[in-house]
Amino acid sequence: xxxxxxxxxxxxxxxxxxxxxxxxxxxxxxxxxxxxxxxxxxxxxxxxxxxxxxxxxxxxxxxxxxxxxxxxxxxxxxxxxxxxxxxxxxxxxxxxxxxxxxxxxxxxxxxxxxxxxxxxxxxxxxxxxxxxxxxxxxxxxxxxxxxxxxxxxxxxxxxxxxxxxxxxxxxxxxxxxxxxxxxxxxxxxxxxxxxxxxxxxxxxxxxxxxxxxxxxxxxxxxxxxxxxxxxxxxxxxxxxxxxxxxxxxxxxxxxxxxxxxxxxxxxxxxxxxxxxxxxxxxxxxxxxxxxxxxxxxxxxxxxxxxxxxxxxxxxxxxxxxxxxxxxxxxxxxxxxxxxxxxxxxxxxxxxxxxxxxxxxxxxxxxxxxxxxxxxxxxxxxxxxxxxxxxxxxxxxxxxxxxxxxxxxxxxxxxxxxxxxxxxxxxxx
Amino acid sequence: xxxxxxxxxxxxxxxxxxxxxxxxxxxxxxxxxxxxxxxxxxxxxxxxxxxxxxxxxxxxxxxxxxxxxxxxxxxxxxxxxxxxxxxxxxxxxxxxxxxxxxxxxxxxxxxxxxxxxxxxxxxxxxxxxxxxxxxxxxxxxxxxxxxxxxxxxxxxxxxxxxxxxxxxxxxxxxxxxxxxxxxxxxxxxxxxxxxxxxxxxxxxxxxxxxxxxxxxxxxxxxxxxxxxxxxxxxxxxxxxxxxxxxxxxxxxxxxxxxxxxxxxxxxxxxxxxxxxxxxxxxxxxxxxxxxxxxxxxxxxxxxxxxxxxxxxxxxxxxxxxxxxxxxxxxxxxxxxxxxxxxxxxxxxxxxxxxxxxxxxxxxxxxxxxxxxxxxxxxxxxxxxxxxxxxxxxxxxxxxxxxxxxxxxxxxxxxxxxxxxxxxxxxxx
Numbered sequence: 001x002x003x004x005x006x007x008x009x010x011x012x013x014x015x016x017x018x019x020x021x022x023x024x025x026x027x028x029x030x031x032x033x034x035x036x037x038x039x040x041x042x043x044x045x046x047x048x049x050x051x052x053x054x055x056x057x058x059x060x061x062x063x064x065x066x067x068x069x070x071x072x073x074x075x076x077x078x079x080x081x082x083x084x085x086x087x088x089x090x091x092x093x094x095x096x097x098x099x100x101x102x103x104x105x106x107x108x109x110x111x112x113x114x115x116x117x118x119x120x121x122x123x124x125x126x127x128x129x130x131x132x133x134x135x136x137x138x139x140x141x142x143x144x145x146x147x148x149x150x151x152x153x154x155x156x157x158x159x160x161x162x163x164x165x166x167x168x169x170x171x172x173x174x175x176x177x178x179x180x181x182x183x184x185x186x187x188x189x190x191x192x193x194x195x196x197x198x199x200x201x202x203x204x205x206x207x208x209x210x211x212x213x214x215x216x217x218x219x220x221x222x223x224x225x226x227x228x229x230x231x232x233x234x235x236x237x238x239x240x241x242x243x244x245x246x247x248x249x250x251x252x253x254x255x256x257x258x259x260x261x262x263x264x265x266x267x268x269x270x271x272x273x274x275x276x277x278x279x280x281x282x283x284x285x286x287x288x289x290x291x292x293x294x295x296x297x298x299x300x301x302x303x304x305x306x307x308x309x310x311x312x313x314x315x316x317x318x319x320x321x322x323x324x325x326x327x328x329x330x331x332x333x334x335x336x337x338x339x340x341x342x343x344x345x346x347x348x349x350x351x352x353x354x355x356x357x358x359x360x361x362x363x364x365x366x367x368x369x370x371x372x373x374x375x376x377x378x379x380x381x382x383x384x385x386x387x388x389x390x391x392x393x394x395x396x397x398x399x400x401x402x403x404x405x406x407x408x409x410x411x412x413x414x415x416x417x418x419x420x421x422x423x424x425x426x427x428x
Numbered sequence: 429x430x431x432x433x434x435x436x437x438x439x440x441x442x443x444x445x446x447x448x449x450x451x452x453x454x455x456x457x458x459x460x461x462x463x464x465x466x467x468x469x470x471x472x473x474x475x476x477x478x479x480x481x482x483x484x485x486x487x488x489x490x491x492x493x494x495x496x497x498x499x500x501x502x503x504x505x506x507x508x509x510x511x512x513x514x515x516x517x518x519x520x521x522x523x524x525x526x527x528x529x530x531x532x533x534x535x536x537x538x539x540x541x542x543x544x545x546x547x548x549x550x551x552x553x554x555x556x557x558x559x560x561x562x563x564x565x566x567x568x569x570x571x572x573x574x575x576x577x578x579x580x581x582x583x584x585x586x587x588x589x590x591x592x593x594x595x596x597x598x599x600x601x602x603x604x605x606x607x608x609x610x611x612x613x614x615x616x617x618x619x620x621x622x623x624x625x626x627x628x629x630x631x632x633x634x635x636x637x638x639x640x641x642x643x644x645x646x647x648x649x650x651x652x653x654x655x656x657x658x659x660x661x662x663x664x665x666x667x668x669x670x671x672x673x674x675x676x677x678x679x680x681x682x683x684x685x686x687x688x689x690x691x692x693x694x695x696x697x698x699x700x701x702x703x704x705x706x707x708x709x710x711x712x713x714x715x716x717x718x719x720x721x722x723x724x725x726x727x728x729x730x731x732x733x734x735x736x737x738x739x740x741x742x743x744x745x746x747x748x749x750x751x752x753x754x755x756x757x758x759x760x761x762x763x764x765x766x767x768x769x770x771x772x773x774x775x776x777x778x779x780x781x782x783x784x785x786x787x788x789x790x791x792x793x794x795x796x797x798x799x800x801x802x803x804x805x806x807x808x809x810x811x812x813x814x815x816x817x818x819x820x821x822x823x824x825x826x827x828x829x830x831x832x833x834x835x836x837x838x839x840x841x842x843x844x845x846x847x848x849x850x851x852x853x854x855x856x
Contacts, residue, residue, distance in 0.1 A: 074818035077832030078825050080759070081777050104818075111816050228767075290760035293767050293775065319756065319832040328747065329760075331508070332718035336764070339656075339721050347721060349509050388539050390502035390532075397506050404505030404747040407835065 003418075004031050006046065009054035009381065010395050011038055013061050013371045014355040017303065021371070022395045027051070028059065030377045033418035037373045054381050057412060058398060061369050062122025062378035063323035064361035067221070067262040067283035067312025069127040070138055070151075071096045071105075073112045075316040080291040084227040084317075087292055089161070092316070096129045096154075097163045105134035106141075110427040113141045117424050118408045119321045122378040122416045123148035123365050125221055125260055125283070125312075127194055130154050130166050132174040136182065143186040145424035146416055148365060148378075152194025152221055153178050157205045159237075160196075172208040179216050188417055190219075193257075197223040198234045198247050210252025219258040219364075221283075222248060225271060226263035227294045245271045245280075255280040260364060262312060265289055265297040275307050281364055282309045284356065286329040288317030296333045299356075300345040310361020311353070324403045327353035350400050381413040382406070431846075432459050434474065437482035437809065438823050439466055441489050441799045442783040445731065449799070450823045455479070456487060458805045461846035465801045482809050485840060486826060489797050490550025490806035491751035492789035495649070495690040495711035495740025497555040498566055498579075499524045499533075501540045503744040508719040512655040515720055515745070517589070524557045524582075525591045533562035534569075538855040541569045545852050546836045547749045550806040550844045551576035551793050553649055553688055553711070553740075555622055558582050558594050560602040564610065571614040573852035574844055576793060576806070580622025580649055581606050585633050587665075588624075600636040607644050616845055618647075621685075625651040626662045626675050638680025647686040647792075649711075650676060653699060654691035655722045673699045673708075683708040688792060690740060693717055693725040703735050709792055710737045712784065714757040716745030724761045727784075728773040738789020739781070752831045755781035778828050809841040810834070 007030070011023040021038075029036040029046060042051070072092060079091035099105045116124055124142075126149055128135035135153040142149040153175055157168045166174075175193065182191045193213045195201040201209075213220050225231055225244050234244045241247045245261070248254040254261075255278025262283040267275070275282065284299050303309060311326040312318070318326075327350065334348035348356075362369020368376050384402050387410065393401065402410055414421045435458070439451040449466075457464040457474060470479070500520060507519035527533045544552055552570075554577055556563035563581040570577040581603055585596045594602075603621065610619045621641045623629040629637075641648050653659055653672050662672050669675045673689070676682040682689075683706025690711040695703070703710065712727050731737060739754040740746070746754075755778065762776035776784075790797020796804050812830050815838070821829065830838055842849045 073816065076816070077829040078821075080828075080832070081775075108818055111818075115816065287760075290763055293763035295767055296764060332715075332757075333764075335718055335721035336724060336761075339723055340768075347509070388501065388504070388543065390536055390539075393506075400508075401505040404508070 002032050005050040005052065006030065006042065007052045007054060007059060007379065009057045009059040011059045011371060012395050012399050014351055014359055015370060015372060017355045018349055018352045020351050020396050024395060028371055028377070028379070030418055033376055035371055035373055035375045035377050038371050058382035058384065058395065058402065060380050060382060060399065061358040061362070061371060062380055062414060062416060063120050063357050064310055064365070064369055065116070065121045065124040065313050065323055066260060066281070066310035066361040066364065067285055067314050068124055069315060070109055070112045071099050071129045072316035073108055077319045080319065083229055084292050084294065085229045085233065093161050093164050099129040099131045099134040102133050102137060105131070106137055106427050109138045109141050110425065113145045113147065114424045114426050115321055117145060117147060117414060117421065119323065120380045120408070120411045120414060121321060121323055122414060123362065123368060125150045125192065125364065126152065128153050130156060130164060130171070132178060135178060139182055139186070139189050142189045146419060146421040148188040148416055150190050150192040150219060152192040154194050154196050155205055155209060156196045156200035158200060158202050160200050168202060168205050171205055175209065176212055179212060179218055183216060193218050193220045193253070195222050195253060198244065199230065199237060203251070206251035206253060213257045214252055217257055220253050221260040221262070222253065224261035224264050225266045227292065228266065231266060243268050243271045245274050249274060249278065254278055258364060262314065263289065263294065263297065264302065265295045272302065272305060276305050279308070282307055283312040284309055284330060285312040285314035285318055286333045287319060287326065288314035290329070290333065291319060292317050296337045298337065298345060299334060299348065308360065308363055309356055310364065311357045322407065323357045324406065327357050327403050330356065350403065354403065377415055377418045379415040380411055382410050383412040384410055430460050433478040433480065434458065434470065435480045435482060435487060435807065437485045437487040439487045439799060440823050440827050442779055442787055443798060443800055445783045446777055446780045448779050448824050452823060456799055456805070456807070458846055461804055463799055463801055463803045463805050466799050486810035486812065486823065486830065488808050488810060488827065489786040489790070489799060490808055490842060490844060491548050491785050492738055492793070492797055493544070493549045493552040493741050493751055494688060494709070494738035494789040494792065495713055496552055496743050498537055498540045499527050499557045500744035501536055505747045508747065511657055512720050512722065513657045513661065521589050521592050527557040527559045527562040530561050530565060534565055534855050537566045537569050538853065541573045541575065542852045542854050543749055545573060545575060545842060545849065547751065548808045548839045548842060549749060549751055550842060551790065551796060553578045553620065553792065554580065556581055558584055558592060558599070560606060564606060567610055567614070567617050570617045574847060574849040576616040576844055578618050578620040578647060580620040582622050582624050583633055583637060584624045584628035586630050587627050596630060596633050599633055603637065604640055607640060607646055611644060611646070621646050621648045621681070623650050623681060626672065627658065627665060631679070634679035634681060638684070641685045642680055645685055648681050649688040649690070650681065652689035652692050653694045655720065656694065659694060671696050671699045673702050677702060677706065682706050686792060690742065691717065691722065691725065692730065693723045700730065700733060704733050707736070710735055711740040712737055712758065713740040713742035713746055714761045715747060715754065716742035718757070718761065719747060720745050724765045726765065726773060727762060727776065736788065736791055737784055738792065739785045750835065751785045752834065755785050755831050758784065778831065782831065805843055805846045807843040808839055810838050811840040812838055
């Protein structure tokens with residue numbers, strides 16, 4: 001028998017970029033995991049269903065974090081005084097090496113999943129480390145928590161410190177094992193092929209990963225054109241490649257299955273054209289791009305080309321898991337980009353940034369990130385009553401105030417895929 | 429009889445730009461309101477004084493907010509989709525008009541002072557509105573709370589909406605009344621001459637304000653070269669002035685008494701030279717400058733000229749009172765400035781930003797913002813034990829983690845001028 005219920009509150013979401021849909025004191029009717037519709041009054045036929053009344057609270061779609069590194073969580077807020085390549089060497093790689101210790105991994109990962117939950121992230125696309133067992137454990141923890149995730153065992157078999165470099169064959173075999181074992185293990189948690197980035201993957205490895213992606217129809221994530229030094233290094237390694245992204249493409253890792261490329265701060269015109277052609281998603285990580293001095297990605301221009309885009313926290317290049325904060329900084333840097341483009345690349349409004357943080361990134365998961373009929377019911381209940389209010393505010397203004405000035409204290413409940421998700425356990 | 433006591437904890441502060449001073453499990457000895465010194469062991473002569481032991485907590489100087497608009501607090505997080513001039517017209521002026529109602533003013537201002545306290549701001553330089561009584565009440569509230577502040581009754585007698593425009597004489601008289609009545613009323617709360625900015629002040633008004641500043645030796649604050657549209661408007665109004673700042677200078681409002689100019693995003697070389705010559709402080713407001721699409725102030729270049737600089741929240745152009753957040757965004761935008769200046773304008777490290785948020789801005793108050801001998805004892809006790817920790821961190825790293833990932837929940841106690849300051853009352 002199907003479950004049928006409704007939640008009631010001040011509903012706000014985005015169907016399209018830049019435009020809020022609002023239904024004050026309305027109902028979201030949910031059947032099992034899916035939304036039937038948003039209604040200002042409940043139809044007669046729903047008169048007997050359970051209604052969970054959240055009073056004057058806001059109901060918004062759960063946040064989607066399209067790019068985050070779980071093993072870098074211990075480094076959050078630390079070491080943000082270097083550019084990408086030295087940052088990786090100094091802070092990131094030594095930390096990631098620790099995840100061969102499953103006990104350490106479990107401790108960090110359970111807190112990481114907990115803190116995603118705390119911040120209202122209901123779906124995430126996640127980098128693990130090279131370590132097979134730790135990555136499996138991370139997937140289990142997501143499933144136990146009831147959150148949605150794509151989780152990738154990272155592949156790296158060159159230009160990496162000895163303590164964090166794989167044998168090519170081992171890297172392939174471990175990936176294959178996870179894909180087979182976890183491909184259908186969970187409904188909401190799935191593996192994703194995760195070559196770290198071109199500099200750390202041999203052509204042999206990339207070729208094999210492309211084949212696995214194709215054979216098992218697994219999605220792909222990696223990094224692209226984040227930083228000047230990185231791009232120079234890729235050019236040195238692959239002098240004949242016309243541009244960075246073409247190397248992933250050569251090996252079937254650029255949109256042959258659903259693909260996310262993180263950053264895209266410095267893409268050439270040809271690279272943008274290929275992103276468009278192959279329908280590749282971009283994960284925009286403005287906090288990280290500022291912290292690591294990468295620059296400001298031209299998001300308005302990329303959006304105008306029809307590229308699907310979501311926001312990422314990119315912890316620990318980014319310093320917070322809060323996707324509300326990601327909305328704020330996305331709008332902030334877009335304002336700077338706007339004046340620096342002689343007012344051509346229009347700023348991202350709150351409705352734009354919020355769209356990216358919900359439906360924009362959610363599209364990678366299917367029908368996720370909106371309250372339209374047929375969408376998975378991922379929802380946050382926002383209690384903004386303790387934020388300073390001195391005058392009547394519209395629902396849009398209340399959302400804006402929450403995004404700019406609220407925090408996890410304002411998130412009163414989280415639903416994922418139709419289910420209320422309670423606080424996940426932290427393993428200490 | 430003098431009071432003599434010590435606080436014990438992990439002490440961290442900046443004596444100079446870019447360099448942390450650290451004393452683990454050390455003592456700050458305080459006599460009345462002033463710091464005697466920081467010691468790793470207590471000398472025999474202090475063996476009988478009271479020691480307040482904060483265990484493993486961090487002890488840092490209180491934050492100084494060098495630029496904030498108290499009456500804009502109800503707009504915090506709202507309406508950040510416009511540039512300066514239309515933003516003022518649409519959101520700011522209508523809100524500021526409400527402060528003729530003392531009851532409304534009291535409600536907002538008491539919450540504002542409370543929330544400064546909550547966020548660890550121990551000293552602030554504040555804009556009020558044109559309203560004399562509301563501004564006096566704001567000063568009283570600061571004094572009652574035990575926080576340090578310069579508070580300005582705003583002057584505006586042209587190019588302002590009718591409901592927020594003063595008669596020149598009234599504006600002068602009201603200012604004079606406050607200066608006389610409040611000049612010596614409180615130790616920690618003082619008036620400051622506050623012409624809103626050139627566009628909203630007639631030459632007659634500016635001239636009179638400059639005379640009051642000089643006669644009563646009152647400091648001055650205003651806005652300077654924030655935004656392209658604003659600068660164009662100033663040029664229209666004063667076609668003969670060589671540059672924006674020269675107009676303030678002409679009327680004795682540019683460093684003849686201690687002066688803060690907010691923003692300075694777009695200063696010309698001549699304007700910078702005059703800032704240097706007159707020893708004018710700059711309040712750097714990176715959140716506001718991003719939110720209102722003003723740009724990135726060239727802080728490294730301005731620092732290299734020896735200009736005294738502090739950070740401001742600029743609520744509600746800025747969306748948060750948190751000066752920790754101001755440190756983060758100051759470093760972030762400086763990273764962007766760095767790459768956009770072909771790596772000439774060095775980024776602001778955490779130690780740089782922290783200096784600006786404490787001793788940099790504190791210098792406007794005298795010996796404030798550091799733990800050096802003779803400084804006023806303004807101190808925050810930071811309990812970071814609930815932030816996720818997975819490895820031993822240095823004191824510097826713990827501060828960094830607090831600044832980037834912590835919030836008001838981590839501030840356990842606040843001292844101002846030698847006194848523990850408890851939670852201020854909110855008037856509802």
